Structure formats: structure tokens, C-alpha cells
Amino acid sequence: MPYGIMWRRHRRAFHEHFHANTVHRYLPIQVKETQAFLRRLLKTPQNFMHHIRHIFGSTIMSITYGLPVLESDDPYITLAEEVLQGASEAGIPGTFLVDLLPFLKYVPSWFPGAGFKRKAAHYAAINAEVANQPFITVQTKLAEGTAIPCILTSLLEEFPGNEELGRAEEELISRNTAGIAYLAGADTTVSTTQTFFLAMAMHPEVLRKAQAEIDAVMGINRLPDFNDRPYLPYINAIMKETMRWQLVLLELKNELHYIYKLLQPLYT
Numbered sequence: 070m071p072y073g074i075m076w077r078r079h080r081r082a083f084h085e086h087f088h089a090n091t092v093h094r095y096l097p098i099q100v101k102e103t104q105a106f107l108r109r110l111l112k113t114p115q116n117f118m119h120h121i122r123h124i125f126g127s128t129i130m131s132i133t134y135g136l137p138v139l140e141s142d143d144p145y146i147t148l149a150e151e152v153l154q155g156a157s158e159a160g161i162p163g164t165f166l167v168d169l170l171p172f173l174k175y176v177p178s179w180f181p182g183a184g185f186k187r188k189a190a191h192y193a194a195i196n197a198e199v200a201n202q203p204f205i206t207v208q209t210k211l212a213e214g215t216a217i218p219c220i221l222t223s224l225l226e227e228f229p230g231n232e233e234l235g236r237a238e239e240e241l242i243s244r245n246t247a248g249i250a251y252l253a254g255a256d257t258t259v260s261t262t263q264t265f266f267l268a269m270a271m272h273p274e275v276l277r278k279a280q281a282e283i284d285a286v287m288g289i290n291r292l293p294d295f296n297d298r299p300y301l302p303y304i305n306a307i308m309k310e311t312m313r314w315q316l317v318l319l320e321l322k323n324e325l326h327y328i329y330k331l332l333q334p335l336y337t
């Protein structure tokens with residue numbers, strides 16, 4: 070998106086609902102989802118990869134749209150996962166010949182070797198669906214008075230009073246802001262949590278120390294929650310180390326570096 074009014078409004082809309090002093094509103098949903106996650110993990114630990122994907126999909130859907138998701142094969146999550154799959158495929162420079170020979174974008178889609186065009190059209194349609202489907206559902210529920218308060222309902226109800234943009238544009242911004250939360254927030258968090266499971270499997274002595282800290286602070290009768298965080302320095306350190314150890318967006322950083330190297334001759 071080019072820099073301009075629309076870009077600034079998108080960014081402001083997202084920031085309003087996700088800045089450091091706002092996110093505490095979402096703690097109760099996170100606690101509820103975490104407890105459901107732990108119950109699933111206890112019941113079917115072998116499905117931990119699925120459970121990890123489910124907790125973040127469900128948490129973000131609840132916070133952004135106030136919509137429940139199915140235990141498995143949720144149609145919205147399946148669709149959103151396909152968008153992420155498309156993004157990671159297209160995000161690797163050089164996957165398609167058109168990355169290196171940009172003029173190929175002008176060949177018609179029936180042209181031999183233009184499979185990338187058909188693929189792009191397929192993903193463009195799914196991208197639009199992912200943003201539209203839950204948006205329309207919440208809009209309908211709002212009109213019926215049955216919508217659960219969430220980020221999208223407040224975006225739709227609290228358009229800024231200035232006349233800079235019309236109602237249609239403000240609705241588009243609300244739709245996109247809600248849509249991006251899933252796409253930016255689901256894979257990153259899933260990947261970090263999978264890294265945590267890997268780290269604990271590789272370093273059982275750390276797991277034992279972490280368990281001992283939890284048992285010492287809250288005993289065996291209750292689960293930790295966000296209020297306990299200041300009293301769990303070892304757990305906090307593990308969390309930070311998990312994010313540092315296997316950087317989620319390292320691949321993106323490497324890709325940007327690759328693109329920069331490719332374009333460098335143009336600038337020198």
C-alpha cells in the first residue's frame with residue numbers, strides 16, 4: 070500500500086486496538102483460551118501441533134471478530150491458512166520466473182509457463198474471501214444486535230468524526246484491519262510456541278527448573294495467570310529466549326537482504 074491517507078488510517082486503526090496500553094483488555098480471552106488449550110493438551114498430547122494452531126486461531130478470532138471457531142477443520146481458519154501458505158510461497162524471491170523477469174507479468178494467463186498468473190488469481194480470490202467472510206458475518210450480527218463486542222465492532226461503531234474519508238473507505242479500513250490481525254498474528258505466535266516445545270524437548274533440565282518455579286510460586290492447586298508474571302522470572306526468561314533463539318521472521322529478513330542485493334546495482 071503506498072504511503073498516504075489510507076495507509077495512515079489503516080495503521081492508526083490497528084494501533085488503537087493493539088498498543089501496549091490496550092492489549093490488557095484481551096487478557097481474559099487469552100486466559101480462557103489457554104485453559105482450553107491445556108485441557109486439549111492433557112487429553113491428546115500427540116496432537117500438540119494442532120492444538121497450538123487452534124489456540125492462536127481461536128484467540129485472534131475471538132478478540133477481533135467475537136466469533137467462535139470449530140474444534141477442527143474450521144472453514145475460516147482453513148481459508149486463512151491457505152492465504153498464509155500462498156504468502157510464504159510467493160514471499161521467497163525467485164520461486165517464480167516473473168520475480169527475475171518482471172515483464173512476464175504482461176503475458177496472458179493461458180500462455181505456456183504462465184502458471185504463476187493462475188496461482189496469483191487463485192490466492193487473490195482467497196485473500197478477498199478471508200477479509201470478507203467474517204466481516205460480513207459480524208456486520209449482519211451487528212444489524213441484528215447479536216454481535217459480541219470485539220475489535221471489529223468497535224472499529225465499525227467508532228469511525229473518526231473527521232470527513233477525510235467516506236463511510237465506504239472507513240468500512241474497508243475496518244475490514245482490512247481486522248483481517249490483518251489473523252494473518253500477521255497467527256503464524257508468528259504458532260511458530261514461537263512450536264519453538265518453545267522443541268526447546269523443552271531438547272532441554273529437559275530447563276523444563277524441570279521451570280516446573281519447580283511454578284510449583285513454588287502457586288503450589289499445585291491453581292494455574293498461573295498474568296498476575297503471576299512478575300513472580301516468575303525463570304518462566305519470563307524462557308519466553309524471551311524462545312523468541313530470541315529461533316527468530317520467527319529470520320526468513321523474511323534473509324529474503325529482504327536477497328532482494329536488496331538483487332536491486333543494489335540499480336542504485337549504485
Ligand code: HEM
Pocket residue numbers: 080083087129249250251253254255257258261317318
Ligand atoms: C511472536 C509473535 C510475533 C512476532 C515475532 C512478530 C513480529 C513482527 C515483526 C518483526 C514486525 C515488523 C516490525 C517492523 O516493521 O519493524 C511485525 C509487524 C507487525 N505485526 Fe507482528 N509479530 C508477532 C505477533 C503479532 C500479532 C499477535 C499481531 C496481531 C494480532 C501482529 C501484527 C503485526 C502488524 C499489524 C504489524 C505491522 C505493524 C506496522 O507496520 O504498523 N504481530 N511483527
